[in-house]
Amino acid sequence: MTRTLAIALLATFIAAAGAPSAFADAAAGKALFLKTNCNSCHGMAGAGDGPLAAVLNPPPRNFVVGDFKFDANGDGTPGTDADLLLVIKNGAQKYGGNPMMAPNPTLSDDQIKLLISFVRSVKK
Secondary structure (H helix, E strand, O other): OOHHHHHHHHHHHHHHHHOOOHHHHHHHHHHHHHHOOOHHHHOOOOOOOOOOHHHOOOOOOOOOOOOOOOOOOOOOOOOOHHHHHHHHHHOOHHHOOOOOOOOOOOOOHHHHHHHHHHHHHOOO
16 A cells, blocks of 8 residues: 555545534434434435325425425525525525425524435435
8 A cells, every 4th residue: 555545544534534424413413303303294215205194285395305495595506505504594484485384493504414314215
């Protein structure tokens, strides 16, 4: 093994050891998703098929499809993590969406980022 390759591998290992994995974030996000009752509408796996979904019009977002329509931060690109953070925090109605997607002002930005990690992880 060359010295350069060994240094690159070591640097990669150190960087990975210091940062949480996307899988860990998604797992923590799923636990929060279930705890905060997001699953009531969006379903256990985020497919928009929760027990309340049948009575909602429009239906809840299906995260498995991963199609997001709101450009909440106005940057011209709908469905970014920043958009999802704003919709989760402020509710969808503020951005022209379903008022049933209520604001979640008690969640911290870090908690919302965990939810976003889970939502992103279920896209097929």
